[in-house]
Amino acid sequence: MNERMVQLEVLRYDPQVDDEPHFQHYEVPCKEEWVVLDALNAIKESIDPTLNYRWSCHMAVCGSCGMMINGEPRLSCHAFLRGFAGVIRVEPLAHFPIERDLVTVADDFIDKLKRVKPYLIPGEPRPIGAGEYLQTPAQLMKYRHFSMCINCMLCYAACPQYALQPLFLGPAAITLAHRYNLDSRDGGREQRQQVIATDEGVWECSFVGACSEVCPKAVDPAAALQQVKVASTLDWFREHLLPGSAT
Amino acid sequence: MAKSNKPVVWSLFAAGGTLAALLAPVLALLFLLAALGRAPELLGYARLHAFAANPLGKLFLLTVIALFLWHAAHRLRVALHDFGLRRDRLVAVVVYLAAGTGTALSLLYLARI
Numbered sequence: 001m002n003e004r005m006v007q008l009e010v011l012r013y014d015p016q017v018d019d020e021p022h023f024q025h026y027e028v029p030c031k032e033e034w035v036v037l038d039a040l041n042a043i044k045e046s047i048d049p050t051l052n053y054r055w056s057c058h059m060a061v062c063g064s065c066g067m068m069i070n071g072e073p074r075l076s077c078h079a080f081l082r083g084f085a086g087v088i089r090v091e092p093l094a095h096f097p098i099e100r101d102l103v104t105v106a107d108d109f110i111d112k113l114k115r116v117k118p119y120l121i122p123g124e125p126r127p128i129g130a131g132e133y134l135q136t137p138a139q140l141m142k143y144r145h146f147s148m149c150i151n152c153m154l155c156y157a158a159c160p161q162y163a164l165q166p167l168f169l170g171p172a173a174i175t176l177a178h179r180y181n182l183d184s185r186d187g188g189r190e191q192r193q194q195v196i197a198t199d200e201g202v203w204e205c206s207f208v209g210a211c212s213e214v215c216p217k218a219v220d221p222a223a224a225l226q227q228v229k230v231a232s233t234l235d236w237f238r239e240h241l242l243p244g245s246a247t
Numbered sequence: 248m249a250k251s252n253k254p255v256v257w258s259l260f261a262a263g264g265t266l267a268a269l270l271a272p273v274l275a276l277l278f279l280l281a282a283l284g285r286a287p288e289l290l291g292y293a294r295l296h297a298f299a300a301n302p303l304g305k306l307f308l309l310t311v312i313a314l315f316l317w318h319a320a321h322r323l324r325v326a327l328h329d330f331g332l333r334r335d336r337l338v339a340v341v342v343y344l345a346a347g348t349g350t351a352l353s354l355l356y357l358a359r360i
Contacts, residue, residue: 160329193250203253206325229257236254 123187
């Protein structure tokens with residue numbers, strides 16, 4: 001198995017000690033098939049145990065190891081070292097406050113996620129005796145790929161509108177709202193529309209599309225947001241122009 | 248937070264964008280040919296005048312001109328925001344006023360043909 005020395009420049013920041021973040025240089029012996037996360041683990045195990053970062057599954061499922069790698073939001077478990085030449089620059093996800101080193105404070109995203117009610121809200125109460133909900137393959141396909149989101153926040157780190165306007169609900173939260181709105185078992189669309197069909201909701205989006213480019217699960221949040229815009233526009237005309245349908 | 252009223256301008260923007268994607272390239276080509284004096288017979292003055300005199304022709308021209316204007320206005324508003332201009336309300340008033348004036352003028356001129 002081939003091994004080579006890989007140079008990493010990792011952003012370090014301990015708010016209790018440092019005035020501002022700084023880069024630390026590491027030279028790590030790495031195997032050819034390693035990903036950036038393996039290199040970070042090697043640093044923590046044998047070079048510098050004080051380095052902080054989040055990770056869990058190492059297989060692009062848990063969504064916790066997102067970071068800026070050479071300026072692009074990537075899952076570090078999905079970024080192969082052989083894809084980079086020269087020094088690899090590793091920074092915490094952009095647009096989020098740093099908690100320590102590569103660990104960011106995700107509170108803003110978690111709060112926005114809660115606000116869009118990303119769970120099934122049945123339209124009418126259904127007794128357990130009525131059995132399970134049945135769904136046809138066609139009904140499933142309507143929302144299935146929007147349900148692949150792993151909440152990794154790469155889309156927030158890529159979104160220039162979120163950088164300009166931190167109140168923006170953002171790609172993943174609106175996409176998840178849309179995912180439940182499209183679900184045949186759900187009846188909570190109007191509740192979610194009150195949150196997402198607002199100036200700080202979907203209408204802050206200017207369809208740059210960076211979210212879809214960086215999404216590691218091909219969820220295509222930009223498409224979801226465009227669909228939300230079309231649906232919300234139809235709502236608006238229905239609510240304002242058709243008599244008796246105002247909500 | 249209340250629901251947004253942006254769907255009003257966004258629907259014009261989206262409709263204009265769709266129409267522009269379909270029509271703008273061919274219009275640019277035809278205008279270029281006409282400017283070079285190589286317009287096909289179909290685009291001669293008499294025929295275009297007759298087209299603009301027909302009520303359906305008027306409706307078509309008004310739709311194309313107005314939706315292009317509203318599309319451009321909204322695009323400009325968003326682009327200025329992206330470039331860092333934060334006076335969104337002022338920008339919105341200026342660009343939509345321009346699009347509205349353009350729409351009113353086309354209506355006026357088309358009505359006089």
